[in-house]
């Protein structure tokens with residue numbers, strides 16, 4: 400296959416910049432530019448689109464996104480060692496790559512983007528992937544600052560994102576994702592594609608914000624799902640006591656059987672519960 404661009408192969412970039420993978424930073428690097436191009440293509444069309452990329456590392460996905468026409472990328476990377484590698488990419492694509500050295504958990508996206516809308520594309524560090532996703536799913540105002548997200552997670556996390564009521568992986572993440580987005584697993588990526596190879600398969604997930612999700616307060620929905628799935632085998636009349644309100648009255652207001660369990664309640668049911676919780680406080 401033709402090379403993605405005329406920059407050196409990733410293996411060379413990693414060697415040159417001493418990017419020995421660090422476990423503490425969730426570093427499993429992709430070395431194959433054809434694979435990073437496949438992930439980037441999942442985020443197409445890219446013309447006139449600004450991308451927010453979390454954890455570009457040596458820049459394999461970044462390069463693919465730029466080659467495929469992304470107008471501008473704001474790349475947030477915590478590892479100082481990767482910054483020089485990313486600067487070489489920025490020089491190759493003048494004015495199109497803004498490197499932000501810092502922690503994605505503290506990243507002020509509005510400060511960086513202004514009113515502009517963006518798309519999130521990332522091979523996320525596994526240790527903060529779900530925290531970042533929950534932050535994006537509970538963003539205010541809604542519709543959010545991004546038009547879609549194409550993200551790589553461990554397969555098990557991807558299944559928890561797209562799960563429907565009745566599925567084994569159905570839980571808090573599925574409720575939040577199902578409430579505000581349409582989420583789909585696009586394809587799997589084998590462990591051997593990474594250096595070092597993780598013990599599990601990864602999956603690329605696309606999440607597209609719903610224009611009009613069922614109205615409900617994001618914090619209330621987080622609280623009720625946390626309480627309900629925190630003790631998922633228990634009946635809701637028991638597990639919801641941790642919310643500090645009269646659980647029986649809350650369930651009655653929401654029209655949900657007190658003996659039901661979290662795993663039996665669909666997204667709409669949780670939204671009704673969250674609304675009743677908001678009204679009660």
Ligand code: SAM
Pocket residue numbers: 424425426427428429430453454455456457458459460475476477478481501502503504522523524525527
């Ligand atoms: N995008 C590269 C690739 O696909 O090969 C690297 C992906 S690697 C799984 C995760 C990246 O996230 C690493 O480059 C790591 O340094 C970076 N990272 C880890 N924690 C971070 C944080 N809190 N904020 C920003 N970047 C972080």
